Amino acid sequence: MSMHSSLLRVVRFALLSGFCMFLTACGGGSHSSTPPPIPVIQNLNSSTLPSSPVGLPIEINGTGFQSAPGEVIFTQGSISTTVTPSAGGWSDTGIVAVVPAGNGSSQFTTPGTLSVSVKTTGGTSNSINLTLVATVSFNVNNVTWTTTTPLPTPLAGLRAIAVPSSSNSNAFVVITGGFDGTKNNTTVLSNTIAPDGTLGANWSTIATTPLPSSRAYHGMVEADPGNSLVPVNSRFVYVIGGQQNATDAPGGTSTVFMAPVDPATGVVGSWTQLASSLPVPLAGPGVTLVNGYVYVVGGLQQSSEPSPVVYSAKVNTDGTLGTWTKSGNSYPANVAFPTVFGFAGNLYVINGDDQNETSLNVADTGGVTNVNFAPTHFGVVGAWVSTNQTIKDRSKQITWLAFGQIIDAEGTYNGSPGCCELERTTVNSDSTLASWNSITSSVNEPGANVYSAAAIVSPLLAPSNAPRFLLFGGQQYITSGAGYPTNPLSSKVYVNNAP
Numbered sequence: 001m002s003m004h005s006s007l008l009r010v011v012r013f014a015l016l017s018g019f020c021m022f023l024t025a026c027g028g029g030s031h032s033s034t035p036p037p038i039p040v041i042q043n044l045n046s047s048t049l050p051s052s053p054v055g056l057p058i059e060i061n062g063t064g065f066q067s068a069p070g071e072v073i074f075t076q077g078s079i080s081t082t083v084t085p086s087a088g089g090w091s092d093t094g095i096v097a098v099v100p101a102g103n104g105s106s107q108f109t110t111p112g113t114l115s116v117s118v119k120t121t122g123g124t125s126n127s128i129n130l131t132l133v134a135t136v137s138f139n140v141n142n143v144t145w146t147t148t149t150p151l152p153t154p155l156a157g158l159r160a161i162a163v164p165s166s167s168n169s170n171a172f173v174v175i176t177g178g179f180d181g182t183k184n185n186t187t188v189l190s191n192t193i194a195p196d197g198t199l200g201a202n203w204s205t206i207a208t209t210p211l212p213s214s215r216a217y218h219g220m221v222e223a224d225p226g227n228s229l230v231p232v233n234s235r236f237v238y239v240i241g242g243q244q245n246a247t248d249a250p251g252g253t254s255t256v257f258m259a260p261v262d263p264a265t266g267v268v269g270s271w272t273q274l275a276s277s278l279p280v281p282l283a284g285p286g287v288t289l290v291n292g293y294v295y296v297v298g299g300l301q302q303s304s305e306p307s308p309v310v311y312s313a314k315v316n317t318d319g320t321l322g323t324w325t326k327s328g329n330s331y332p333a334n335v336a337f338p339t340v341f342g343f344a345g346n347l348y349v350i351n352g353d354d355q356n357e358t359s360l361n362v363a364d365t366g367g368v369t370n371v372n373f374a375p376t377h378f379g380v381v382g383a384w385v386s387t388n389q390t391i392k393d394r395s396k397q398i399t400w401l402a403f404g405q406i407i408d409a410e411g412t413y414n415g416s417p418g419c420c421e422l423e424r425t426t427v428n429s430d431s432t433l434a435s436w437n438s439i440t441s442s443v444n445e446p447g448a449n450v451y452s453a454a455a456i457v458s459p460l461l462a463p464s465n466a467p468r469f470l471l472f473g474g475q476q477y478i479t480s481g482a483g484y485p486t487n488p489l490s491s492k493v494y495v496n497n498a499p
Helices: 003-025
Strands: 040-044 057-063 071-076 079-083 094-098 112-120 128-132 144-148 159-164 171-176 188-193 219-223 236-240 256-260 286-290 293-297 310-314 339-343 346-350 371-377 398-402 405-409 422-426 437-439 454-457 469-472 493-498
Touching: 040 112, 040 128, 057 112, 159 219, 159 236, 159 454, 171 236, 219 286, 236 293, 286 346, 293 339, 293 346, 339 398, 398 454, 398 469
Parallel strands: 286 339
Antiparallel strands: 040 057, 057 094, 071 079, 071 112, 112 128, 144 493, 159 171, 171 188, 219 236, 236 256, 286 293, 293 310, 339 346, 346 371, 398 405, 405 422, 422 437, 454 469, 469 493
């Protein structure tokens, strides 16, 4: 081989080696030296103004969290606590972390504000503020009841939602639809809620913006900056599915109506039918809004058979809803008229009716005692878990949740009306429910004896630092008859005046 040929081969090898080294340095080789990304938090709890008590999980949305758990840092002044979430609660775009009470030697001040950041091998993220709220302790067994301003007309199958105001001096309640004994209605009502739970002296009928079509036995939720990514000082209410005409059997609809609510006056604006309709028509679905997502559980299908399907849709920043997603984890049973709520990172479903039904205005013979919960984060529902069943097999009942205490009430059930109107339980630290206990004293029961009523928990605490539970209308359960018009409708509104 000539000297010239050898030299040429050496030069070629050097050039190729240099090119390979360049590729490796730029990340083109098998051993990339690209640094991991700096994590970025976009929001907490898919909310504009997130809040949480100590000891409950929050959802951290963002990017660059990587696949393996890093750290979540909670800071208040000079107190800083680092939490390492479980691997199951960590992904590149979402983290579930429990809010700590402090750093072991010093406690966070409640109420107060925490700064939340995420630390990974890529660095430390930006910080997002989390409002730390107090958990109120109260004795449900001491609850007593009175009545406040009645509805303008008796209604059953109506729905009510509490709307926080822009002031701490009062809140609002908005009521939609309902069956008046003859027909379903387009009625929209609004009233103020005082801190003691009583309503304003007069209901406002929103005559200029009624529902676009009549509804009863629908779902209803409310979005605000504390539970969704909507702008500060905005409020939206939604009417989801439901029966259009009282003669329909069961006549569910798939429409979703949305209207803004003025946070200063409680006035409901014009209704818009959203493009994101339910995938199927439903009457009597269980509906709730948790951390920026609306969840729909069950409901009567057009075949009159209850459904086990669970749907979710995200609340967009303009108040509209995203596309509905069908959960891969259906509810364990077919069910209609359940009550549904979210707490501590779980979706709870209580009672309901598992039988076919065509006439929605009659008293059922009873529902089911089933209670199940499933973890739900970022709009995804996990596997369902059975927990302690209720004492009564309620259907078309109401349920109140406040600070981990639950009251299941009214509805139709096997047993004498006037007995066991209320039963209660609490959420355990492992997310199961404690055993249910009846509240049977006549002093501690409202005496409403209704089914297909509406209920809310006031956004305000009473001067006694206890929650206020309100019950609206419904159809009275009379043993001498079965179904309407024998069972009269109620216009009464009940509220607890103790504790």
